[in-house]
Amino acid sequence: MSVENTMSSAGSVTEPLTKNHEFLAGAKATIPLIVGAIPFGIIFGTLAEPSGLSAVGALAMSLFVFAGSAQFIALGLLAGGAALPVIIATTFIVNLRHMLYAANLVPKVRHLPQHWRALMAFGLTDETFAAVSNRYLLQDDVRNAHWFYLGSFCAMYGNWVLCTALGVGLGELFPDMTQWGLDFAMSVTFIGMVVPYLKNKPMWAAVIVAGAMAVATATMPHKLGLIVSAVCGIAVGLSLLMLDKGKPEQISKQNAEQPNEAQSAVQQSVTSQTKTEEGK
């Protein structure tokens, strides 16, 4: 980080972009991604009460947890009668992907005080990661980049809470909305999120094993089959990836110098989404 700072200040005498400017740019860059998040917030709100989560609970979940797919999955588990520890463990596993994002962003937050890092971590969604990654790609100057991050986070957060409230309201107005086939909305959303990952054999294998195991373990108590299936899929995918590239030690040596392929694949799939949205 200090290297980039000295480089940019040595190369040019320009002032950093103002906090205001960065904040607004962050919010603006996130708008295309917000458009995509609107239906999910509304659907989450409408599905909450039929799944067994109160209106207040749904709002509180959006306010404090702020993790779209984990919240959806929690609803599905609640409706299926899962136990509380299972829901929390599943939330943890589903959100492990954020660790990948965080690993990518570490060089950009290292210079910030701990309270800024905590705030940014709370707002680390797929969408904000995509928007912020683009910003870092386009501009080296990180002096006020955390304000860009904050702008993106605030836009996403405000939208998510608002759409949840809207969905809860709609659900109360039209109690039979659950008969409209909204349950399939969750499945199709997840399909649209999985398909971009299917670029190599290990990924296909992981997905096929996870799917088959999920059907085989569907009768396990407390919906534990979900965790078992996911772990099996991840294990098979990781094994194939390592067999593909030779011994694990070699992989880590290679990647110590090169950017991690898996990591950049995730970033690519997220940022390509941003690009297609921006292209409209």
Added chain:
Amino acid sequence: MADSSINEVALIFGMFLATFSTRYLLFAVAGRVHFPTWLSNALSFVPPAVLTAIIVPAVLMPQGEVWFSWQNPWLLAALASVVIALVLKDLLKTIVGGMLVFMLLKFGLGLG
């Protein structure tokens, strides 16, 4: 309706901890801990594996039993959604297209 056996405060607090810890851990120790490659490789499989483990039972056994049939609108619409996603490579179009197919099958043709 509301399942009183689940304590919502505990649920939301637990989910907050589970989510925030995955987001904050690496920021908190920024740079002082090396992130092993095998772990980031493994993490890249997490979202597709978890999501698929949710999707497949939801569309293959929508009413609790395995229903492998051309009469199952969830299964048909899911297959159509995969094709749409592969061809159009766009999340929003996939969602809209998949929902349209599902609505057509379920309410248009009266399947399910």
